[in-house]
Amino acid sequence: MGERRKGKVTMSDIARATGLSPMTVSRVLGTQGTVSEDKRKRVLAAAKRLNYHLDIVARQLRAKHTFQLGVVAPFQGLVGTFYFGRILQGIQQVLTGTEYHISLFDSLSEDFNDIRKCAALCHERRVGGLILVAPALSARFPQTFANLKMPIIIVGSTPKNKAISHVDVDNYGGAHAMTEHIIHLGHTKIGFIGGRRDLQDAIQRELGFRKAMKQHDILVQDEWVMEGEYETRKAFHISMDLLAKSNRPTAIFAANDLMAYGVIDAARMLNIKVPDELSVAGFDDLDESALCVPALTTVAQPMMELGHVAARYLLDVLNLPEPPEILHSQLPARLVPRSSTAAPGGGRPEQTLDPSRFKLSQAN
Amino acid sequence: MGERRKGKVTMSDIARATGLSPMTVSRVLGTQGTVSEDKRKRVLAAAKRLNYHLDIVARQLRAKHTFQLGVVAPFQGLVGTFYFGRILQGIQQVLTGTEYHISLFDSLSEDFNDIRKCAALCHERRVGGLILVAPALSARFPQTFANLKMPIIIVGSTPKNKAISHVDVDNYGGAHAMTEHIIHLGHTKIGFIGGRRDLQDAIQRELGFRKAMKQHDILVQDEWVMEGEYETRKAFHISMDLLAKSNRPTAIFAANDLMAYGVIDAARMLNIKVPDELSVAGFDDLDESALCVPALTTVAQPMMELGHVAARYLLDVLNLPEPPEILHSQLPARLVPRSSTAAPGGGRPEQTLDPSRFKLSQAN
DNA sequence: GCATGTTTTGGTATCGATACCAACACAGTC
DNA sequence: GACTGTGTTGGTATCGATACCAAAACATGC
Numbered sequence: 001m002g003e004r005r006k007g008k009v010t011m012s013d014i015a016r017a018t019g020l021s022p023m024t025v026s027r028v029l030g031t032q033g034t035v036s037e038d039k040r041k042r043v044l045a046a047a048k049r050l051n052y053h054l055d056i057v058a059r060q061l062r063a064k065h066t067f068q069l070g071v072v073a074p075f076q077g078l079v080g081t082f083y084f085g086r087i088l089q090g091i092q093q094v095l096t097g098t099e100y101h102i103s104l105f106d107s108l109s110e111d112f113n114d115i116r117k118c119a120a121l122c123h124e125r126r127v128g129g130l131i132l133v134a135p136a137l138s139a140r141f142p143q144t145f146a147n148l149k150m151p152i153i154i155v156g157s158t159p160k161n162k163a164i165s166h167v168d169v170d171n172y173g174g175a176h177a178m179t180e181h182i183i184h185l186g187h188t189k190i191g192f193i194g195g196r197r198d199l200q201d202a203i204q205r206e207l208g209f210r211k212a213m214k215q216h217d218i219l220v221q222d223e224w225v226m227e228g229e230y231e232t233r234k235a236f237h238i239s240m241d242l243l244a245k246s247n248r249p250t251a252i253f254a255a256n257d258l259m260a261y262g263v264i265d266a267a268r269m270l271n272i273k274v275p276d277e278l279s280v281a282g283f284d285d286l287d288e289s290a291l292c293v294p295a296l297t298t299v300a301q302p303m304m305e306l307g308h309v310a311a312r313y314l315l316d317v318l319n320l321p322e323p324p325e326i327l328h329s330q331l332p333a334r335l336v337p338r339s340s341t342a343a344p345g346g347g348r349p350e351q352t353l354d355p356s357r358f359k360l361s362q363a364n
Numbered sequence: 365m366g367e368r369r370k371g372k373v374t375m376s377d378i379a380r381a382t383g384l385s386p387m388t389v390s391r392v393l394g395t396q397g398t399v400s401e402d403k404r405k406r407v408l409a410a411a412k413r414l415n416y417h418l419d420i421v422a423r424q425l426r427a428k429h430t431f432q433l434g435v436v437a438p439f440q441g442l443v444g445t446f447y448f449g450r451i452l453q454g455i456q457q458v459l460t461g462t463e464y465h466i467s468l469f470d471s472l473s474e475d476f477n478d479i480r481k482c483a484a485l486c487h488e489r490r491v492g493g494l495i496l497v498a499p500a501l502s503a504r505f506p507q508t509f510a511n512l513k514m515p516i517i518i519v520g521s522t523p524k525n526k527a528i529s530h531v532d533v534d535n536y537g538g539a540h541a542m543t544e545h546i547i548h549l550g551h552t553k554i555g556f557i558g559g560r561r562d563l564q565d566a567i568q569r570e571l572g573f574r575k576a577m578k579q580h581d582i583l584v585q586d587e588w589v590m591e592g593e594y595e596t597r598k599a600f601h602i603s604m605d606l607l608a609k610s611n612r613p614t615a616i617f618a619a620n621d622l623m624a625y626g627v628i629d630a631a632r633m634l635n636i637k638v639p640d641e642l643s644v645a646g647f648d649d650l651d652e653s654a655l656c657v658p659a660l661t662t663v664a665q666p667m668m669e670l671g672h673v674a675a676r677y678l679l680d681v682l683n684l685p686e687p688p689e690i691l692h693s694q695l696p697a698r699l700v701p702r703s704s705t706a707a708p709g710g711g712r713p714e715q716t717l718d719p720s721r722f723k724l725s726q727a728n
Numbered sequence: 729g730c731a732t733g734t735t736t737t738g739g740t741a742t743c744g745a746t747a748c749c750a751a752c753a754c755a756g757t758c
Numbered sequence: 759g760a761c762t763g764t765g766t767t768g769g770t771a772t773c774g775a776t777a778c779c780a781a782a783a784c785a786t787g788c
Contacts, residue, residue, distance in 0.1 A: 008773095008774085010773095010774055010775085011774070011775065011776095012774080012775095020737085020738090021737065021738045021739075022738090022739095022774095022775080022776090023737070023738060023739080023740095023775095023776080023777095024736085024737060024738075025775095026774095026775060026776060027736095027737090027776095029775095030775075030776070033736090034735070034736065035736075035737085036735095036736065036737090039736090039737090053484065053487045053488055054488050054774095054775085055488065055490065055773090055774055055775070056488045056489050056490070056775095057421060057424045057425050057430060057489075057490055057773090057774080057775095058425050058743095058773070058774035058775045058776085059774080059775055059776075060421045060743095060775095061419075061421050061422050061425050061742095061743050061744065061745095061773090061774080061775075061776095062742075062743050062774080062775050062776045062777075063743085063775080063776070063777095064743075066421065075452065075453050075456050076453065079448075079449040079452050079453060080444075080445070080446050080447075080448065080449015080450055080452075080453070081444070081449065082444050083444075084443075084444065084449075085443040085444015085445065085448075085449075086444055088439065088443050088444075089439050089440065089443060089444070092439050092470050096470070101467075101468075101469075101485075101489075102468050103465075103467060103468075104465075104466050104467075104468050105465075106456050106460070120417065121465075123417045124417055124418050124419065124420045125420050125421075125465075126419065126420070126421055231655075232652065232655045232656075233655045236655070258652075261652075261656075262655075265656065265657045268657065269657065288596065288622075288625075288652075291595075291596045291597050291600075291626075292596075292625075292629070293629045293632065293633065372743095372744085374743090374744055374745085375744070375745065375746095376744080376745095384767085384768090385767065385768045385769075386744095386745080386746090386768085386769095387745095387746080387747095387767075387768060387769080387770095388766085388767060388768075389745095390744095390745060390746060391746095391766095391767090393745090394745075394746070396746095397766090398765065398766065399766075399767085400765090400766065400767090403766090403767090418744095418745085419743090419744055419745070420745095421743090421744080421745095422743070422744035422745045422746090422773095423744080423745055423746075424745095424773095425743090425744080425745080425746095425772095425773050425774065425775090426744080426745050426746045426747080426772075426773050427745080427746070427747095427773085428773070
């Protein structure tokens with residue numbers, strides 16, 4: 001049975017083996033076009049017998065369609081993160097079952113002008129569309145890709161150029177909701193630790209905080225608002241200084257969970273009880289946040305859904321007959337109250353050891 | 365100057381524009397073969413003027429070489445992790461500057477028999493080689509891919525089939541070193557929390573622990589050895605039970621950092637001081653481990669280097685004229701002593717607030 | 729029977745770049 | 759001038775699958 005050639009088995013080989021034309025074989029194996037049941041079976045049998053594998057490269061050349069979506073992201077700093085993993089999972093979930101696949105590009109791979117190189121690469125590889133995962137976004141970045149004239153969507157950031165589709169989390173709304181949660185608990189002395197002010201999401205979260213404070217006529221104390229760079233260590237230092245002051249806030253809203261951990265650590269060092277003497281809130285809902293002590297009150301972001309929306313949008317652009325509109329989508333962030341926040345002054349309605357700590361948040 | 369066609373600009377277009385043959389154009393733009401300086405400039409100028417972009421798909425078809433390396437990993441559960449991010453970064457670092465690129469495949473994308481589908485896919489896409497990132501490894505898994513007869517290397521796991529190359533971290537050695545570190549501090553009452561016993565690395569870490577104990581003639585107390593599933597929550601529960609006993613260990617070695625956090629949390633709940641009354645050690649050296657209080661003594665794994673080794677191996681197989689040997693590589697894990705371990709009984713030579721906490725570990 | 733419509737099949741050109749071989753130019757040497 | 763060698767060019771076939779068109783097979787109506 002093994003009439004193997006040394007090289008690759010092609011459709012022509014099958015055509016020869018079955019006595020049919022290559023075109024008929026293609027119709028069977030390429031899964032389109034009508035072929036009589038009889039011959040279809042003969043072809044499939046021969047394909048199996050010869051261990052045939054379709055060559056996608058050849059198909060791509062002829063079909064002018066690679067069935068690849070490019071995902072562009074800065075490897076350094078993003079790829080190993082919670083966020084990116086979820087987004088990628090979301091994209092893959094949508095792509096599973098379709099013929100499309102992910103092609104990954106590193107937006108920072110070489111030197112600085114690499115953005116253009118990266119764009120050129122996507123062009124060369126003929127990806128059908130691009131998903132730019134970009135929490136920090138220089139203005140030039142999306143523009144360079146927009147010039148490629150291929151379908152494109154930005155995830156996790158809001159570009160200035162309104163002609164470019166994007167999907168992002170409602171950081172503003174999430175921060176606003178969290179601030180209101182803290183206010184409703186009865187706090188008025190509220191501190192805020194933000195992220196780097198050149199990051200879109202950090203800016204939005206701070207704006208949400210300030211807006212809520214203003215709406216409730218609570219003064220934002222400048223010395224209680226700090227920039228924390230989104231990392232635990234810096235937030236810890238800042239908090240040590242802040243909490244050592246005689247006049248300190250009764251609640252601190254950190255713009256991400258990592259920083260909230262730092263605040264909690266600092267409080268612990270200074271023997272300040274959380275949440276009795278200090279409420280702490282974060283943003284992100286990392287896996288650990290449901291599990292740490294005390295379980296962290298935070299804002300969950302629908303990261304996986306970002307991936308869903310982005311992938312579905314590109315598939316629609318590529319496959320629907322209708323001319324697809326530009327998409328500007330903001331997915332809501334969800335408040336997740338846990339036990340690191342409580343009413344000020346220890347009059348606490350919650351237990352210290354929150355039972356919810358032992359339930360995994362069903363975030364996303 | 366804009367003599368644009370509506371469709372794609374091809375090398376033939378440039379040939380026509382310059383009056384040269386397509387072959388000469390190819391030699392310039394394909395960057396191989398010798399062409400006189402004069403004509404080279406003419407071609408490059410025309411290419412720029414016409415906004416030419418090389419079509420990699422066409423080249424791939426002719427060259428029988430896609431310059432793609434497949435990276436196969438279970439998206440669910442791995443892609444968003446610290447480990448995977450670092451490995452991927454390592455791979456990309458090696459690939460940067462070469463013509464190769466990463467093509468990502470989800471080993472769990474559909475149903476269970478998908479492993480074969482996934483393998484077929486890699487075949488169809490003509491990837492030059494495969495990197496299987498697989499912390500948990502069924503025996504069938506690598507075998508299915510090995511049948512593809514393409515260069516392949518397994519990362520983060522050690523396959524039974526010795527004919528398949530792999531690169532892994534020396535979990536055994538790392539655990540052994542950590543156990544000795546604890547013993548050298550003076551501990552003899554040492555507990556161990558392992559990972560799931562169906563995971564290779566968990567098994568190796570436990571073996572390393574037991575070996576070191578044996579070598580130092582210290583009895584392993586069965587009730588102090590537990591299975592913790594690599595997660596904070598379970599480890600916390602286990603530790604609460606364990607530490608509440610009248611006869612409890614003076615040191616606990618958790619087989620990963622997440623579980624060590626759980627141990628520390630439990631100790632805190634029970635008012636047991638770390639490291640004065642209980643030393644705690646982990647394994648992984650997550651970013652947080654250098655920053656938490658107390659900074660965690662742990663074992664750093666060279667994840668990025670795993671990616672380096674794997675990618676370099678495949679490039680060598682694909683490009684070196686020599687027949688490349690099968691690679692079995694174990695990279696050493698590095699002991700990172702911090703302040704969560706100390707001599708037993710509070711006779712501690714270290715400060716409670718370790719200054720090293722404020723230095724980022726330069727791991728990887 | 730013939731005209732007409734529908735479905736199945738085959739031949740051939742093509743996607744865009746490159747491998748291979750043959751042709752050609754220009755040195756330098758006898 | 760003829761001969762060899764090196765370096766540069768062009769023509770053509772090809773990678774493997776599919777688009778397009780034409781031919782063939784079959785069914786249906788008059």
